Amino acid sequence: MGAKADKVMDICLLAGEIMLTYGAETYRVEETLERMARAAGFSNVHCFTTTTGIFLSFEERKGRGDMMQMVRVDNRMQDLNKVTEVNQVSREFTSGSLTVADAEERLNEIYHAKIHYPLWLIHLGAGVAGGGFSYLFGGGLSDYLPAFIAAILASIGLVEFERYLKVRFAAEFAAAFIGGTSAIFLVFIGFGSNMDQIIIGSLMPLVPGVPLTNAVRDLLSGDLLAGISRGVEALLTSLSIASGIALSISLFL
């Protein structure tokens, strides 16, 4: 195996790993990796991606053995900014304006970058989204503020639980429970009137929007395995949220 082939294999898999981890569609990962490997001058490129791993193989030279490597993706988060940036790097690499070393440097930067928006802004965003949706789903303007507060508490709960417990579904369950409980409590002390709408608003920021949309897209582009597994992932998240909120309603109402 030559040094260049090894390097290209590494940067391709790194790009794929970042994309898949942060919520790109399966077809995008496969296409990007195949394009990058072809642009580096290798033939017989094949890439197979599911929701949890990437296989990539290409032929270094005629007559030499083909190479094949895989990478396993454990966590799936949502950071569409990183997907966009990797997309940009692969575009430049494919058009030939980036060398292999440059591409590796850029990808490592993206890989180690912090979240695009600061954490307080994410919590604020969850609050605004929660308050807004509580109004859109038929609450009054007086329900905006309690839903805002409950959504922020749920968002903080989600992030902090995940930080210390590192179990995603437990964190979602706890976040839904916290959101529901704070909504019930706020209505109980006379702050806001439509309990149902406030609870819905506080839970909206937890909705698994990225996996759901990607599941549809994957199924359509023929990545059946990835599509089904993504759909199941979204379903698990929805079930966690539903059981968290059901628990809080059963306890306090």
Added chain:
Amino acid sequence: MNLLLEIVITFTAILGFGVIFSVPRRALLLGGAIGSSTWFVQQAGLAFGATPVFATVIASLIAATIAHLFARRIRIPVTTLSIPGILPLVPGSRAYFTMLAFVEGDYIQGLEYGVETMLLAGAIAAGLVFALSIFSFGKGIGNRYETGN
């Protein structure tokens, strides 16, 4: 007046969602605008007497189409625009009432809400599918007959 307020609130809520999903800065406002227009289309459809499912299909189709158009123009993955675009259609309240009915032991009511939730979710998916099909003409995704290339 009421609709105007709803559109403004949709815009801010979608901006909040954009921050949660870390949508790049240049697509944030655009996503909010697409979300607002989606909400407007859905409400207009309902006002003209369309069924909720049909209004959702149309709104989702329009949102996904705009997302595809702009994604090509500003060189950005289409999900960064289509996810904010379809968020206002998510049947959150239906899903919640489904859960509530089951918790309270009212299974028939729960099934009714559950079916409605599934239909609305399917409507969103259908809109996405139509838009994707339109933008894949010629490129092709999935084939049934070998009609030669």
